[in-house]
Amino acid sequence: MATRLRPRNKRCLVVGGSGFLGRHLVEKLLDRGYSVSVFDICQNVEVPGVAFHQGDLCDKQALSVALNDVSLVFHCASPAPGSDNRQLFERVNIHGTRTVIQACVEAGVEKLVLTSSASVVFEGTDIKNGSEDLPYAKKPIDYYTQTKIEQEKLVLKACDKDKGFLTVAIRPHGIFGPRDPQLVPILVDTARRGKMKFIIGNGTNLVDFTFVENVVHGHILAAERLKPDSPMCGKPYHITNDEPVRFWDFMSEVLVGLGYDAPRYHLPYVLVYGLALLLWLLALLLRPLVSFKPTFTPMRVALAGTHHYYSCERAKQDMGYKPVVSLKEGIVRTVQSYPHLRRGS
Numbered sequence: 001m002a003t004r005l006r007p008r009n010k011r012c013l014v015v016g017g018s019g020f021l022g023r024h025l026v027e028k029l030l031d032r033g034y035s036v037s038v039f040d041i042c043q044n045v046e047v048p049g050v051a052f053h054q055g056d057l058c059d060k061q062a063l064s065v066a067l068n069d070v071s072l073v074f075h076c077a078s079p080a081p082g083s084d085n086r087q088l089f090e091r092v093n094i095h096g097t098r099t100v101i102q103a104c105v106e107a108g109v110e111k112l113v114l115t116s117s118a119s120v121v122f123e124g125t126d127i128k129n130g131s132e133d134l135p136y137a138k139k140p141i142d143y144y145t146q147t148k149i150e151q152e153k154l155v156l157k158a159c160d161k162d163k164g165f166l167t168v169a170i171r172p173h174g175i176f177g178p179r180d181p182q183l184v185p186i187l188v189d190t191a192r193r194g195k196m197k198f199i200i201g202n203g204t205n206l207v208d209f210t211f212v213e214n215v216v217h218g219h220i221l222a223a224e225r226l227k228p229d230s231p232m233c234g235k236p237y238h239i240t241n242d243e244p245v246r247f248w249d250f251m252s253e254v255l256v257g258l259g260y261d262a263p264r265y266h267l268p269y270v271l272v273y274g275l276a277l278l279l280w281l282l283a284l285l286l287r288p289l290v291s292f293k294p295t296f297t298p299m300r301v302a303l304a305g306t307h308h309y310y311s312c313e314r315a316k317q318d319m320g321y322k323p324v325v326s327l328k329e330g331i332v333r334t335v336q337s338y339p340h341l342r343r344g345s
Protein backbone atom coordinates (compact mmCIF):
# COMPACT_ATOMS: atom_id res chain seq x y z
CA MET A 1 0.00 0.00 0.00
CA ALA A 2 1.37 3.44 -0.85
CA THR A 3 2.42 5.41 2.25
CA ARG A 4 -0.11 8.20 1.83
CA LEU A 5 -2.98 5.69 1.58
CA ARG A 6 -2.25 4.11 4.96
CA PRO A 7 -4.82 4.92 7.66
CA ARG A 8 -3.60 7.58 10.08
CA ASN A 9 -3.34 5.12 12.99
CA LYS A 10 -0.74 3.20 10.99
CA ARG A 11 1.60 6.21 10.64
CA CYS A 12 4.22 6.24 13.33
CA LEU A 13 7.48 7.85 14.36
CA VAL A 14 10.22 5.99 16.22
CA VAL A 15 12.33 8.40 18.27
CA GLY A 16 15.66 6.63 18.77
CA GLY A 17 14.93 4.42 15.73
CA SER A 18 18.63 4.12 14.79
CA GLY A 19 19.47 2.37 18.06
CA PHE A 20 19.50 -1.34 18.92
CA LEU A 21 15.88 -1.70 20.04
CA GLY A 22 14.66 1.10 17.75
CA ARG A 23 15.90 -0.61 14.57
CA HIS A 24 14.31 -3.94 15.49
CA LEU A 25 11.07 -2.08 16.22
CA VAL A 26 11.20 -0.25 12.88
CA GLU A 27 11.71 -3.53 10.99
CA LYS A 28 8.76 -5.22 12.70
CA LEU A 29 6.49 -2.20 12.22
CA LEU A 30 7.29 -2.23 8.49
CA ASP A 31 6.47 -5.97 8.38
CA ARG A 32 3.12 -5.20 9.98
CA GLY A 33 2.20 -2.63 7.35
CA TYR A 34 2.92 0.58 9.26
CA SER A 35 4.31 3.63 7.58
CA VAL A 36 7.41 4.40 9.65
CA SER A 37 9.57 7.48 10.17
CA VAL A 38 12.64 7.66 12.36
CA PHE A 39 13.92 10.56 14.44
CA ASP A 40 17.42 10.11 15.84
CA ILE A 41 20.57 12.05 16.52
CA CYS A 42 22.45 9.78 14.10
CA GLN A 43 21.66 7.57 11.12
CA ASN A 44 23.58 4.31 11.26
CA VAL A 45 21.94 2.65 8.25
CA GLU A 46 19.41 3.57 5.65
CA VAL A 47 16.28 1.45 5.92
CA PRO A 48 14.34 1.26 2.64
CA GLY A 49 10.88 2.79 2.92
CA VAL A 50 11.67 4.72 6.10
CA ALA A 51 11.84 8.52 6.21
CA PHE A 52 14.76 9.58 8.41
CA HIS A 53 14.79 12.85 10.39
CA GLN A 54 18.10 13.72 11.97
CA GLY A 55 17.88 15.78 15.14
CA ASP A 56 18.16 16.06 18.89
CA LEU A 57 14.92 15.24 20.71
CA CYS A 58 15.45 18.34 22.85
CA ASP A 59 14.78 20.40 19.71
CA LYS A 60 10.99 20.84 19.50
CA GLN A 61 11.07 22.44 16.07
CA ALA A 62 12.95 19.52 14.55
CA LEU A 63 10.57 17.08 16.24
CA SER A 64 7.50 18.95 14.97
CA VAL A 65 8.62 18.51 11.36
CA ALA A 66 9.03 14.75 11.92
CA LEU A 67 5.62 14.54 13.63
CA ASN A 68 3.66 15.88 10.69
CA ASP A 69 0.70 13.52 10.05
CA VAL A 70 1.86 10.97 12.62
CA SER A 71 -0.62 9.50 15.11
CA LEU A 72 1.59 7.08 17.04
CA VAL A 73 5.01 7.77 18.58
CA PHE A 74 7.47 5.31 20.12
CA HIS A 75 10.10 7.02 22.27
CA CYS A 76 13.07 4.69 22.73
CA ALA A 77 15.97 7.15 22.70
CA SER A 78 18.34 7.49 25.65
CA PRO A 79 22.04 8.08 26.27
CA ALA A 80 23.87 4.76 26.82
CA PRO A 81 23.35 3.50 30.42
CA GLY A 82 27.11 3.00 30.88
CA SER A 83 27.77 6.74 30.77
CA ASP A 84 28.14 8.72 33.98
CA ASN A 85 27.38 12.10 32.40
CA ARG A 86 24.69 13.46 34.71
CA GLN A 87 23.97 16.57 32.62
CA LEU A 88 23.50 14.51 29.47
CA PHE A 89 21.04 12.14 31.17
CA GLU A 90 19.06 15.04 32.64
CA ARG A 91 19.01 16.96 29.36
CA VAL A 92 17.94 14.03 27.18
CA ASN A 93 15.84 11.81 29.47
CA ILE A 94 14.07 14.53 31.45
CA HIS A 95 14.03 17.80 29.49
CA GLY A 96 14.06 16.01 26.14
CA THR A 97 11.14 13.78 27.11
CA ARG A 98 9.19 16.84 28.25
CA THR A 99 9.86 18.29 24.77
CA VAL A 100 8.72 15.07 23.07
CA ILE A 101 5.44 15.19 25.04
CA GLN A 102 4.82 18.87 24.20
CA ALA A 103 5.63 18.33 20.52
CA CYS A 104 3.30 15.27 20.40
CA VAL A 105 0.41 17.16 22.01
CA GLU A 106 0.86 20.15 19.69
CA ALA A 107 1.03 17.90 16.62
CA GLY A 108 -2.16 16.04 17.58
CA VAL A 109 -0.42 12.70 18.16
CA GLU A 110 -2.89 10.20 19.69
CA LYS A 111 -0.59 7.68 21.37
CA LEU A 112 2.87 7.80 22.93
CA VAL A 113 4.63 4.55 23.90
CA LEU A 114 7.70 5.08 26.07
CA THR A 115 10.52 2.58 26.46
CA SER A 116 11.16 2.84 30.16
CA SER A 117 13.13 0.23 32.13
CA ALA A 118 12.39 -2.29 34.88
CA SER A 119 15.41 -0.75 36.60
CA VAL A 120 13.26 2.17 37.75
CA VAL A 121 12.46 0.09 40.85
CA PHE A 122 15.93 -1.44 41.32
CA GLU A 123 18.06 -0.19 44.22
CA GLY A 124 20.81 -2.80 44.09
CA THR A 125 19.03 -5.34 46.32
CA ASP A 126 17.03 -8.48 45.43
CA ILE A 127 13.79 -8.18 43.46
CA LYS A 128 11.95 -11.48 42.94
CA ASN A 129 8.98 -11.59 40.58
CA GLY A 130 8.55 -7.82 41.07
CA SER A 131 5.21 -6.37 39.95
CA GLU A 132 4.51 -2.89 38.59
CA ASP A 133 3.17 -1.98 42.06
CA LEU A 134 6.68 -1.78 43.50
CA PRO A 135 7.57 1.85 44.36
CA TYR A 136 10.16 3.72 42.29
CA ALA A 137 13.70 3.37 43.64
CA LYS A 138 14.22 5.91 46.43
CA LYS A 139 17.98 5.66 46.02
CA PRO A 140 18.47 5.04 42.29
CA ILE A 141 21.72 3.23 41.62
CA ASP A 142 22.99 5.70 38.96
CA TYR A 143 22.03 8.79 36.89
CA TYR A 144 20.63 6.58 34.14
CA THR A 145 18.10 5.01 36.54
CA GLN A 146 17.36 8.32 38.27
CA THR A 147 16.46 10.01 34.98
CA LYS A 148 14.54 6.99 33.64
CA ILE A 149 12.31 7.31 36.72
CA GLU A 150 11.62 10.99 36.04
CA GLN A 151 11.06 10.26 32.35
CA GLU A 152 8.51 7.54 33.07
CA LYS A 153 6.63 9.72 35.56
CA LEU A 154 6.41 12.54 32.98
CA VAL A 155 5.05 10.31 30.24
CA LEU A 156 2.49 8.51 32.41
CA LYS A 157 1.27 11.79 33.93
CA ALA A 158 0.76 13.26 30.45
CA CYS A 159 -1.95 10.69 29.62
CA ASP A 160 -5.14 12.66 29.05
CA LYS A 161 -8.20 10.85 27.68
CA ASP A 162 -10.18 14.10 27.39
CA LYS A 163 -7.54 15.61 25.13
CA GLY A 164 -7.25 12.36 23.17
CA PHE A 165 -3.58 11.85 24.13
CA LEU A 166 -2.90 8.34 25.49
CA THR A 167 0.38 7.19 26.98
CA VAL A 168 1.84 3.93 28.25
CA ALA A 169 5.33 2.84 29.40
CA ILE A 170 7.03 -0.45 28.60
CA ARG A 171 9.61 -1.61 31.12
CA PRO A 172 11.96 -4.15 29.52
CA HIS A 173 14.89 -5.69 31.33
CA GLY A 174 18.28 -6.90 30.06
CA ILE A 175 17.50 -6.73 26.35
CA PHE A 176 19.70 -8.96 24.20
CA GLY A 177 19.78 -10.04 20.57
CA PRO A 178 21.50 -9.45 17.24
CA ARG A 179 23.17 -6.01 16.89
CA ASP A 180 23.08 -5.28 20.63
CA PRO A 181 26.01 -2.89 21.16
CA GLN A 182 26.17 -3.50 24.87
CA LEU A 183 25.61 -6.80 26.63
CA VAL A 184 27.47 -9.31 24.39
CA PRO A 185 30.23 -6.89 23.22
CA ILE A 186 31.05 -5.87 26.83
CA LEU A 187 30.93 -9.50 27.95
CA VAL A 188 33.30 -10.61 25.17
CA ASP A 189 35.63 -7.66 25.72
CA THR A 190 35.82 -8.55 29.43
CA ALA A 191 36.52 -12.21 28.56
CA ARG A 192 39.20 -11.26 26.03
CA ARG A 193 40.95 -9.23 28.71
CA GLY A 194 40.95 -12.30 30.96
CA LYS A 195 38.57 -10.77 33.48
CA MET A 196 35.64 -13.14 33.05
CA LYS A 197 37.01 -15.93 35.28
CA PHE A 198 35.02 -15.13 38.41
CA ILE A 199 31.44 -15.59 39.51
CA ILE A 200 30.30 -12.79 41.79
CA GLY A 201 28.50 -14.33 44.78
CA ASN A 202 27.21 -17.93 44.88
CA GLY A 203 26.00 -17.82 41.26
CA THR A 204 22.38 -18.74 41.98
CA ASN A 205 20.81 -15.29 41.52
CA LEU A 206 17.95 -15.23 39.03
CA VAL A 207 17.48 -12.39 36.54
CA ASP A 208 15.50 -11.49 33.43
CA PHE A 209 17.20 -11.33 30.06
CA THR A 210 14.70 -10.44 27.37
CA PHE A 211 15.13 -11.25 23.70
CA VAL A 212 14.76 -8.09 21.62
CA GLU A 213 11.89 -9.46 19.50
CA ASN A 214 9.81 -10.00 22.63
CA VAL A 215 10.43 -6.41 23.67
CA VAL A 216 9.37 -5.24 20.21
CA HIS A 217 6.25 -7.44 20.39
CA GLY A 218 5.36 -5.85 23.75
CA HIS A 219 5.72 -2.33 22.30
CA ILE A 220 3.51 -3.02 19.29
CA LEU A 221 0.84 -4.78 21.36
CA ALA A 222 0.85 -1.85 23.78
CA ALA A 223 0.35 0.62 20.94
CA GLU A 224 -2.44 -1.40 19.34
CA ARG A 225 -4.33 -2.18 22.57
CA LEU A 226 -4.03 1.31 24.05
CA LYS A 227 -7.56 2.75 23.82
CA PRO A 228 -9.44 5.32 25.93
CA ASP A 229 -11.46 2.55 27.61
CA SER A 230 -8.54 0.15 28.23
CA PRO A 231 -6.93 -0.20 31.68
CA MET A 232 -3.57 0.54 30.05
CA CYS A 233 -3.83 4.34 29.91
CA GLY A 234 -1.03 5.99 31.88
CA LYS A 235 0.31 2.63 33.19
CA PRO A 236 3.73 0.92 33.14
CA TYR A 237 4.15 -2.69 31.96
CA HIS A 238 6.99 -5.16 32.49
CA ILE A 239 7.89 -7.01 29.33
CA THR A 240 10.14 -10.02 29.93
CA ASN A 241 10.90 -13.43 28.49
CA ASP A 242 8.93 -14.85 31.44
CA GLU A 243 11.83 -17.27 32.03
CA PRO A 244 14.06 -15.96 34.85
CA VAL A 245 17.51 -17.49 34.50
CA ARG A 246 20.62 -17.63 36.67
CA PHE A 247 22.70 -14.58 35.70
CA TRP A 248 25.87 -16.67 35.53
CA ASP A 249 24.25 -19.51 33.53
CA PHE A 250 23.12 -16.99 30.91
CA MET A 251 26.57 -15.37 30.75
CA SER A 252 28.25 -18.79 30.54
CA GLU A 253 25.96 -19.97 27.75
CA VAL A 254 26.75 -16.91 25.64
CA LEU A 255 30.49 -17.11 26.39
CA VAL A 256 30.75 -20.85 25.67
CA GLY A 257 28.62 -20.39 22.51
CA LEU A 258 31.23 -17.91 21.28
CA GLY A 259 34.14 -20.19 22.19
CA TYR A 260 35.23 -18.65 25.53
CA ASP A 261 35.54 -20.37 28.90
CA ALA A 262 32.71 -20.03 31.39
CA PRO A 263 33.61 -18.26 34.67
CA ARG A 264 34.41 -20.78 37.42
CA TYR A 265 35.85 -19.25 40.59
CA HIS A 266 33.62 -17.59 43.17
CA LEU A 267 34.26 -14.22 44.80
CA PRO A 268 32.18 -12.84 47.70
CA TYR A 269 29.63 -10.30 46.50
CA VAL A 270 30.33 -7.77 49.28
CA LEU A 271 34.05 -7.78 48.52
CA VAL A 272 33.57 -7.16 44.78
CA TYR A 273 30.88 -4.52 45.35
CA GLY A 274 33.15 -2.71 47.85
CA LEU A 275 36.07 -2.79 45.41
CA ALA A 276 33.87 -1.54 42.56
CA LEU A 277 32.66 1.34 44.72
CA LEU A 278 36.23 2.23 45.65
CA LEU A 279 37.38 2.17 42.02
CA TRP A 280 34.40 4.27 40.96
CA LEU A 281 35.23 6.88 43.62
CA LEU A 282 38.89 6.85 42.59
CA ALA A 283 37.95 7.36 38.93
CA LEU A 284 35.75 10.29 39.98
CA LEU A 285 38.48 11.92 42.10
CA LEU A 286 41.22 11.44 39.51
CA ARG A 287 39.06 12.53 36.59
CA PRO A 288 40.76 15.94 36.18
CA LEU A 289 44.17 14.19 35.89
CA VAL A 290 43.57 10.77 34.26
CA SER A 291 40.54 9.18 32.71
CA PHE A 292 39.83 5.46 33.21
CA LYS A 293 36.58 3.49 33.06
CA PRO A 294 36.42 0.48 35.40
CA THR A 295 34.81 -2.64 33.84
CA PHE A 296 33.17 -3.69 37.09
CA THR A 297 31.10 -0.63 38.01
CA PRO A 298 28.91 -0.80 41.17
CA MET A 299 25.85 -1.00 38.87
CA ARG A 300 27.21 -3.98 36.93
CA VAL A 301 28.31 -5.78 40.11
CA ALA A 302 24.87 -5.24 41.67
CA LEU A 303 23.20 -6.56 38.51
CA ALA A 304 25.57 -9.56 38.43
CA GLY A 305 25.17 -10.53 42.09
CA THR A 306 21.51 -10.01 43.02
CA HIS A 307 18.13 -11.39 42.00
CA HIS A 308 16.25 -9.04 39.67
CA TYR A 309 13.36 -10.59 37.82
CA TYR A 310 9.90 -9.23 37.21
CA SER A 311 6.38 -10.48 36.65
CA CYS A 312 4.79 -9.77 33.25
CA GLU A 313 1.33 -10.92 34.44
CA ARG A 314 -0.16 -7.45 34.00
CA ALA A 315 0.97 -7.30 30.36
CA LYS A 316 -0.51 -10.77 29.79
CA GLN A 317 -3.82 -9.72 31.28
CA ASP A 318 -4.24 -6.22 29.84
CA MET A 319 -2.67 -6.62 26.41
CA GLY A 320 -2.56 -10.36 25.77
CA TYR A 321 1.26 -10.40 25.86
CA LYS A 322 3.14 -13.67 25.55
CA PRO A 323 6.83 -13.99 24.62
CA VAL A 324 7.23 -15.01 20.97
CA VAL A 325 10.84 -16.29 21.18
CA SER A 326 12.10 -18.56 23.99
CA LEU A 327 15.26 -17.76 25.91
CA LYS A 328 17.05 -20.80 24.43
CA GLU A 329 16.18 -19.80 20.86
CA GLY A 330 17.08 -16.16 21.61
CA ILE A 331 20.53 -17.16 22.86
CA VAL A 332 21.16 -19.36 19.79
CA ARG A 333 20.16 -16.55 17.40
CA THR A 334 22.24 -14.02 19.32
CA VAL A 335 25.38 -16.16 19.37
CA GLN A 336 25.04 -16.87 15.63
CA SER A 337 24.75 -13.15 14.90
CA TYR A 338 28.19 -12.31 16.32
CA PRO A 339 30.69 -14.31 14.17
CA HIS A 340 33.21 -11.46 14.53
CA LEU A 341 33.17 -11.81 18.34
CA ARG A 342 33.99 -15.54 18.34
CA ARG A 343 37.22 -16.55 20.04
CA GLY A 344 40.12 -16.36 17.60
CA SER A 345 38.34 -14.21 15.03
Ligand SMILES: NC(=O)C1=CN([C@@H]2O[C@H](COP(=O)(O)OP(=O)(O)OC[C@H]3O[C@@H](n4cnc5c(N)ncnc54)[C@H](OP(=O)(O)O)[C@@H]3O)[C@@H](O)[C@H]2O)C=CC1
Pocket residue numbers: 015016017018019020021022039040041042055056057058075076077078079080092096115116117118148171172173174175176181182
Ligand atom coordinates in the same frame (compact mmCIF):
# COMPACT_ATOMS: atom_id res chain seq x y z
N1 LIG B 1 19.40 -2.28 26.36
C1 LIG B 1 18.76 -2.66 27.47
O1 LIG B 1 19.07 -3.69 28.06
C2 LIG B 1 17.63 -1.84 27.97
C3 LIG B 1 17.25 -0.64 27.37
N2 LIG B 1 16.20 0.05 27.85
C4 LIG B 1 15.76 1.29 27.20
O2 LIG B 1 15.47 1.00 25.84
C5 LIG B 1 15.70 2.13 25.02
C6 LIG B 1 16.55 1.75 23.83
O3 LIG B 1 17.78 1.23 24.30
P1 LIG B 1 18.87 0.66 23.31
O4 LIG B 1 18.27 0.39 22.00
O5 LIG B 1 19.57 -0.41 24.06
O6 LIG B 1 19.84 1.91 23.22
P2 LIG B 1 20.64 2.51 21.96
O7 LIG B 1 21.70 3.39 22.53
O8 LIG B 1 21.06 1.43 21.04
O9 LIG B 1 19.54 3.40 21.23
C7 LIG B 1 19.18 4.68 21.63
C8 LIG B 1 19.15 5.60 20.42
O10 LIG B 1 18.75 6.91 20.83
C9 LIG B 1 19.65 7.86 20.24
N3 LIG B 1 19.70 9.10 20.99
C10 LIG B 1 20.39 9.35 22.14
N4 LIG B 1 20.23 10.63 22.50
C11 LIG B 1 19.40 11.21 21.58
C12 LIG B 1 18.89 12.52 21.42
N5 LIG B 1 19.21 13.51 22.26
N6 LIG B 1 18.07 12.77 20.37
C13 LIG B 1 17.76 11.79 19.49
N7 LIG B 1 18.24 10.53 19.59
C14 LIG B 1 19.06 10.24 20.63
C15 LIG B 1 20.98 7.12 20.25
O11 LIG B 1 21.94 7.74 19.43
P3 LIG B 1 23.51 7.59 19.86
O12 LIG B 1 23.77 6.11 19.81
O13 LIG B 1 24.24 8.38 18.85
O14 LIG B 1 23.60 8.13 21.26
C16 LIG B 1 20.54 5.74 19.76
O15 LIG B 1 20.45 5.71 18.35
C17 LIG B 1 16.32 3.19 25.94
O16 LIG B 1 15.33 4.08 26.34
C18 LIG B 1 16.80 2.39 27.14
O17 LIG B 1 16.76 3.17 28.31
C19 LIG B 1 15.46 -0.39 28.91
C20 LIG B 1 15.78 -1.56 29.53
C21 LIG B 1 16.89 -2.38 29.13
Ligand SMILES: CC(C)=CCC[C@@H](C)[C@H]1CC[C@H]2C3=C(CC[C@]12C)[C@@]1(C)CCC(=O)C[C@@H]1CC3
Pocket residue numbers: 081116117118119173174175182183186187190295296300301303304
Ligand atom coordinates in the same frame (compact mmCIF):
# COMPACT_ATOMS: atom_id res chain seq x y z
C1 LIG C 1 29.78 -8.44 35.16
C2 LIG C 1 29.90 -8.13 33.73
C3 LIG C 1 31.13 -7.44 33.24
C4 LIG C 1 28.90 -8.46 32.91
C5 LIG C 1 28.83 -8.06 31.48
C6 LIG C 1 27.42 -7.90 31.02
C7 LIG C 1 26.83 -6.54 31.42
C8 LIG C 1 27.46 -5.50 30.51
C9 LIG C 1 25.29 -6.60 31.28
C10 LIG C 1 24.69 -7.59 32.27
C11 LIG C 1 23.33 -7.06 32.68
C12 LIG C 1 23.08 -5.94 31.70
C13 LIG C 1 22.02 -4.94 31.94
C14 LIG C 1 22.13 -3.65 31.39
C15 LIG C 1 23.36 -3.24 30.65
C16 LIG C 1 24.34 -4.38 30.32
C17 LIG C 1 24.48 -5.33 31.51
C18 LIG C 1 24.99 -4.57 32.74
C19 LIG C 1 21.11 -2.58 31.69
C20 LIG C 1 21.71 -1.68 32.76
C21 LIG C 1 20.80 -1.71 30.45
C22 LIG C 1 19.80 -0.62 30.73
C23 LIG C 1 18.66 -1.00 31.60
O1 LIG C 1 17.67 -0.32 31.59
C24 LIG C 1 18.78 -2.12 32.52
C25 LIG C 1 19.75 -3.19 32.08
C26 LIG C 1 19.92 -4.27 33.13
C27 LIG C 1 20.82 -5.37 32.69
